[in-house]
Amino acid sequence: MALDALTARERLDATFDAGTMQPLFAQIMGHDPLAFPGYMDKLAAQQQKTGMVEALLCAQGEICGMRAVVCVLDGGFFMGSMGTAVGEMAARAIEFARDNALPLVIFSASGGARMQEGILSLMQMAKTAAAIEDFKARGGLYISVLTHPTTGGVIASFASLGDIMLAEPGALIGFAGPRVIEQTIGQTLPEGFQRSEFQQAHGFVDRIVTRDEMKAVLAQLLRLHGYGKGGARA
Amino acid sequence: MIRDTLSELESLEKAMEHADEEELGALSIRRAALLTGLANLTPVDRVFLARHPRRPRIDDIISALCTDFFEQRGDRQCREDASILGGIALYHGRPVTVIGHRKGHSIEENMACNFGMPGPEGYRKAQRIMRAAEKFGRPVLTFIDTPGAYPGMEAEERGQGEAIASSIALMSRLRVPVIAVVTGEGNSGGALALGVADEVLMLENAYYAVLSPEGFASILWKDPARRDEACGVMKLTAGELYDFGVVDGVIPEPVGGAQRDAQAVYRAMDEAISSALTKLDGLTGDELVARRYDKYRRMAPVT
Known part of the structure; x- marks a missing residue:
């Protein structure tokens, strides 16, 4: 089964070398394009609860001495859903990595597109996927780490597009949620369906990585792609 | 009603x-x-019309707008998914690639096309057809009309999420003009997977949304019966999406909906597609990719 959730802040602390982290674009607020009843209040309550402005934290820092951009979706903030703010922050972070020739790591944990922002949430899938493709086309390394749960519009956009695909053990990973699938097919899903191990067996994950080894694996991948001390590429 | x-x-x-x-x-x-x-019409009325059983389907549209259609079948990996129709045709005498969701006309056809709900193989077929379009310099015209990507076990086993993500990613970088037309239902990622385009056109009574109104009501209010209310708040009509900048042009329909005079719809569609294509024809591959990137990059500016 899935590991207990880390907050985005805990994840960044666990990923970067102590004292090297610099937050990027921390203050982006989204829209209420539908003027959806109660949305702004709910957003304020999420901010109160988590101390975050939105569901994504982006930062640059060093991983075993190698500079990288890391973004983390926090599943505890509005289920890690992607609305206009998350899409914009992700796109800016991806472009920052591109412009500074830094490798990019995104930890995903999301229920998908944020319903309350309607079609503009859907458009963030196109925005982020386009940014990732542009980054990759210019030689950037993108490591996507799938954590529990990664579903809907996030797995159907940037989270699936890694040059390297990692997953934490037992994470639920899929496009449709299990409840929707069960309603559609009228039967109960087998144990382990859509979990990391299932995704690896079906060819969608390079490696399942425990938390103990995550930083070492990321560092290994950076080295294997020619990144060195200070972010320079050999 | x-x-x-x-x-x-x-x-x-x-x-x-x-x-x-x-x-x-x-x-x-x-x-x-x-x-x-x-x-x-109210948004609820438009959703009704968008799903009308006699609404023009992709095969009707291709027959009306194009000649010499050659269908391309299969994803070249394991399967043919009939819920997406694609191929090469002549549009005003010039080769284009056409791709879209297929729902079929009769119950038998509906079932054979899974009611227009693709699996990953459908999106992978679309991708290989789009790559071929790019290779041969053909503009890509897509027609969107889907209840959504199919939420089934096999679809998940074969990577529905990856298939949609890679379609979106591919479309964002195609070096040929891409025009998408939302003709009926545009639901969620299953619609967007064919919808990343230089020009997104939309029939007046089509709708395009982050999720079906039923799904939206079910997720936000735990009550799918509140779908009419969802239609009202979701801002899913062509006019609203035009105001958001999600849609670049609205194609008029006859009073009472496209099914009342399909020929008039084809004429209006032809005019809109031709003029979009003329606008894009002068642009190089680099310019098209840069322009498309900026378009989506700017969608919903935040501060």
Whole structure:
């Protein structure tokens, strides 16, 4: 089964070398394009609860001495859903990595597109996927780490597009949620369906990585792609 | 209810074919009143029309707009998914690639096409067809009409999420003009997977949304029965999406919906596609990719 959730802040602390982290674009607020009843209040309550402005934290820092951009979706903030703010922050972070020739790591944990922002949430899938493709086309390394749960519009956009695909053990990973699938097919899903191990067996994950080894694996991948001390590429 | 208005209108128009002059006067007055009533539609009405069983389907559209259609089948990996139709055709005498969701006309066809709900193989077929379009310099025209990507076990096993993500990613970088037309239902990632385009056009009574209104009501209010309310708040109509900048042009439909005069719809669609294509024709591959990137990059500016 899935590991207990880390907050985005805990994840960044666990990923970067102590004292090297610099937050990027921390203050982006989204829209209420539908003027959806109660949305702004709910957003304020999420901010109160988590101390975050939105569901994504982006930062640059060093991983075993190698500079990288890391973004983390926090599943505890509005289920890690992607609305206009998350899409914009992700796109800016991806472009920052591109412009500074830094490798990019995104930890995903999301229920998908944020319903309350309607079609503009859907458009963030196109925005982020386009940014990732542009980054990759210019030689950037993108490591996507799938954590529990990664579903809907996030797995159907940037989270699936890694040059390297990692997953934490037992994470639920899929496009449709299990409840929707069960309603559609009228039967109960087998144990382990859509979990990391299932995704690896079906060819969608390079490696399942425990938390103990995550930083070492990321560092290994950076080295294997020619990144060195200070972010320079050999 | 629009359903009742439309069925009264249809039986009345049938009656008018055999009516004498005296009856005709009364029927015409009633018909005019019904048409006036249909001039102002609610979002719920438009969702009804978008899903109308007699709404023009992709095969009708291709036949009306193109000649020499050659269908390309299969994803070249394991399967043919009939819920996406794609191929090469001549549009005003010039080769184009056409791709879109296929729902079929009869119940048998609906079932064979899984009601227009693709699996990953459908999106992978679309991708290989788009790559071929790029290789041969053909513009890509897509037609969107889907209840959504299919949420089934096999679809998940074969990577529905990856298939949609890679379609979106591929479309963002195609070096040929891409024009998408939302013709009916545009639901969620299953629609967007064919919808990343230089110009996104939309029929007046089509809808395009982050999720079906039923799904939206189910997720936010735990009550799919509140779908009418969802239609009202979701801002899913062509006019609203045009105001958001999600849609670049709205294609007019006859009063009462596309099914009432498909030929008029094809003419309007042809005009809109031709003019979009003319606008894009002068651009290089680099320019198209840069322009498309900026378009989506700017979608919903935040501070």
